[in-house]
Amino acid sequence: MKEVVLVRYGEIALKGLNRAYFEDTLKNNIAKRLRKFKDVTIKKAQSRLEVHFTESAQEEIIESIKNIFGIAYISKALIVDSDIEQISKAALSLYEEGKSFKIETRRGDKNFYLKSPEISAQVGAYVLSNSPCAKVDVINPETVIEVEVRKSTYVYKQSYKCRAGLPTSTGGKAALLLSGGIDSPVAGYMMASRGVELVCVYFHSSPYTPQEAKQKVVDLAKTLNDFAPGVSLYSVPFTKIQESIIERCDIKYLTILMRRYMMIIAEKIARKNNAKALITGESLGQVASQTIESIYSTNEVCKMPVFRPLIGFDKINTINIAKDIGTYDISVLTYEDCCTIFTPKHPQTRPKIDLVLEQEEKLSDIINEYIEQAVKDAEIIKF
Amino acid sequence: MIYFDNAATTQPLTEVIGAIDDALKNHYANSSSLHKTGKQSKELLDDARNYFSSHYNLKDGNVIFTSCATESNNTVLYSLLKNYIKKNKKYNLVTLKIEHPSVYNTIKYYYEDSGVEIRYIKTDKNGNIDVENYKSLIDENTLFVSLSCVNNEIGTKNDIALLSKIAKQINPKLIFHSDFVQAAGKFALDMDKTDIDAISVSGHKFHAPKGIGVLLCKKNFKIAPLLHGGGQENELRAGTENIAYIIGIKKALELSEPYIADPSDIIKMRQYLISNIQNNLSDVILNSPQDISKASPYIINMAVLGCKGEVMQRMLDEADIAVSTSSACSAKKRVSRVLIDAGMDKSVAESSIRMSISRFNTISECDKVTDEIIKNANRLRKVGHYNK
Structure with a gap:
């Protein structure tokens, strides 16, 4: 009898011929996260991953991996030979005296000589006969002890529901425009749940924005990294471009011009990182820069697909996800960011593209150089 | 930079660091200990205390070494509550809204909902006190006046000698305290010749390290200790005296004297x-x-x-x-x-x-x-x- 952490996955199990690729990727992602535990090994075993350990605490291992995308459930399990006596002993060791219980069996190995109900009955009888106060309750038990008979057998009573989704990087890589707000981390989270590896791009306006504003975004990226290992963050100096827009262009177009240049820079960073798409937290109609006309205008500068997973979301939905994933409390810290420090009184909410281009023309002698410089000077933070 | x-x-002075270093190495004994080296520490402590008394011409009073001016200010404000305020009597405190948080917030903490009236003196935009308004706020129920000598943000300098005199002319029984933090090591003060009952001083504002402050008060002001224990500092502030830093703050003030003059x-x-x-x-x-x-x-x-x-x-x-x-x-x-x-x-x-x-x-x-x-x-x- 041996203690393991049992990892079960959801959607991956439905994959066909490429299932091994998804499984291996998940295994690697888990292995990277568990690198700090020197005694841990991970084994693939029939649609399951077993995390073996000698010294480390089971709880700490679970805590380290529970948020990783691709995992549907994690259980603290006992692994025993598929032998009814050993299974029964394992179930007894998990049973807490005095509580009503039920044994639930899944027989993955159809060659096992007993059927599932028979296994449950025999194991249950063993527990009953060895615990004076034990009581079976199949309708409303206080404890459910689960038995999974495979090549070996897993016995466990406590499973944690995880976030499922697909393992990070199986969905490719994309650049997330990460502001300090509530929406963009949620957008990143949603795409990451589909296996997308994230390169976060943050624009700072130092010295107009304080150091704390950047720290806030670092904390957000770190939170995303908990779900999707391998997040990196580019902190792009954007002040010079903003000042140039203010000096030379019609201030009404400030927001739309800023966003277009942000998209251009983000796309360049995406290319550098071999990412194939951009992600934004835009939600239609939420603010002036998120009208269809504005989105059309910002979209127009990119060749890559732009994913906007929140586009049809109500703000309340977004807030609920942000709270669930732990980004909300960071996002609501009130430090100014690059989008809030300079704001025209009357922004152009439905910009016409030819007028936008007319404004951009005023920067044509400097902007390419400034954009290249911003990409070059970006600070890269890895998690 | x-x-x-x-x-x-402020940056601690090299001479101050040297004096502290020497004290840490050679005078580390507890000043309450009875052995020779303990007695030496006691002498150094008394020497520093005497220096502060003489520097501020505090003839009959207490020089209490604290951890910082916030502690000194808190001690003063707690003492009022503990030793002066009696039930069913009307009191008011007179101070400025623009005082340092260690006075402003502490007054609010102790007195905002206590039935004691907090009266704030009008100032102009430069922080100068409206003296007529000041006079009008003080009456027979005024228990306490707290005015900093120098405002820490604007730099306004109050004539605390004059303002304390005015206050005591109206109500001789009141206690006049001054947060002297931005003035210590920069301006002279003769406590004996003025009506100021207590001042708070902080070492790190005049080139001593952080972690050492002083509360100087005349005998008539009854201190209630914030810290209880071994009865150090004449039973007014328990805790083993930080001899090295006390030597440091003394040194820093000595070295400031030419600039005060x-x-x-x-x-x-x-x-x-x-x-x-x-x-x-x-x-x-x-x-x-x-x-x-x-x-x-x-x-x-x-x-x-x-x-x-x-x-x-x-x-x-x-x-x-x-x-x-x-x-x-x-x-x-x-x-x-x-x-x-x-x-x-x-x-x-x-x-x-x-x-x-x-x-x-x-x-x-x-x-x-x-x-x-x-x-x-x-x-x-x-x-x-x-x-x-």
């Missing part, structure tokens, strides 16, 4: 910095009093209109110049409470910075700071209109 943030804290160089530097900036940059408002008799020359608070103070501070920081937007103790708040409470417009308060100099700053540093402020102001004013 050009350090213009000496009101927040002759502040002319600092005054020149202040005037130079102010006129240099005002002569070369438009729309600069001096928040500190212009008149040097009403201002500490060490603190210069000015608003560069159209430029957010916090952005200016970060820009100067990038050029290795350290200034503040408000008190370091309240720097996390975006706009200075003190400037707003002094009656300044929000836009002026938001565009204010505090430059606080020491005897170690130079005229050429003032030139560099001026140049940087002008350069940044020009940059900020170009976009300032849209910078919310």
Whole structure:
């Protein structure tokens, strides 16, 4: 009898011929996260991953991996030979005296000589006969002890529901425009749940924005990294471009011009990182820069697909996800960011593209150089 | 690095560090111990205490070494509650809204909902006290007056000798306390010849390290200790005395004496910095009093209109110049409470910075700071209109 952490996955199990690729990727992602535990090994075993350990605490291992995308459930399990006596002993060791219980069996190995109900009955009888106060309750038990008979057998009573989704990087890589707000981390989270590896791009306006504003975004990226290992963050100096827009262009177009240049820079960073798409937290109609006309205008500068997973979301939905994933409390810290420090009184909410281009023309002698410089000077933070 | 943030804290002097180092190595014994080396520590402690008594001419009173001025101020305010306030009697306290948080917030903490009336004296925008208003607030129920000698943000200097005299003329029984933190090591004070009952001092504002403060009070003021234990500091502040830092703060004050006697160089530097900036940059408002008799020359608070103070501070920081937007103790708040409470417009308060100099700053540093402020102001004013 041996203690393991049992990892079960959801959607991956439905994959066909490429299932091994998804499984291996998940295994690697888990292995990277568990690198700090020197005694841990991970084994693939029939649609399951077993995390073996000698010294480390089971709880700490679970805590380290529970948020990783691709995992549907994690259980603290006992692994025993598929032998009814050993299974029964394992179930007894998990049973807490005095509580009503039920044994639930899944027989993955159809060659096992007993059927599932028979296994449950025999194991249950063993527990009953060895615990004076034990009581079976199949309708409303206080404890459910689960038995999974495979090549070996897993016995466990406590499973944690995880976030499922697909393992990070199986969905490719994309650049997330990460502001300090509530929406963009949620957008990143949603795409990451589909296996997308994230390169976060943050624009700072130092010295107009304080150091704390950047720290806030670092904390957000770190939170995303908990779900999707391998997040990196580019902190792009954007002040010079903003000042140039203010000096030379019609201030009404400030927001739309800023966003277009942000998209251009983000796309360049995406290319550098071999990412194939951009992600934004835009939600239609939420603010002036998120009208269809504005989105059309910002979209127009990119060749890559732009994913906007929140586009049809109500703000309340977004807030609920942000709270669930732990980004909300960071996002609501009130430090100014690059989008809030300079704001025209009357922004152009439905910009016409030819007028936008007319404004951009005023920067044509400097902007390419400034954009290249911003990409070059970006600070890269890895998690 | 050009350090213009000496009101927040100062660099400990080499001589002070040396004296502390020596004390840590050679006089580490507990001053309450009965052995020879303990007695030596006791002598050094008494020597420092006597020095402070004589420096402030405190003839009959207590010199209590504390951990900081916040502790000194808290001790004073707690003592009122513990030893003076009786049930069913009417009291009022008179103070300023623009006091340091360790006075302002502590008064609010102890007295806001206690039935004791807190009366705030009117000031003008430069922090100068309206003396007529001050007189009108003091009456027979006034238990306590607390006025800083120098305001830590604006640099306004109150004539506490005169103000304490006025207060006691109206009500001789009241207790007059002064937060002397921004004045210690810079201005002289004769406690015996004035009506001031207690002052709070902090070492790190005059080139001693952080972690050492003093509370000086006349015998008539009954202290209630905040800390209880071994009965140190004449039963007024328990805890083993920090001999090394006490020697350090004494040394720092000794070394400040020539500058207390002759502040002319600092005054020149202040005037130079102010006129240099005002002569070369438009729309600069001096928040500190212009008149040097009403201002500490060490603190210069000015608003560069159209430029957010916090952005200016970060820009100067990038050029290795350290200034503040408000008190370091309240720097996390975006706009200075003190400037707003002094009656300044929000836009002026938001565009204010505090430059606080020491005897170690130079005229050429003032030139560099001026140049940087002008350069940044020009940059900020170009976009300032849209910078919310």
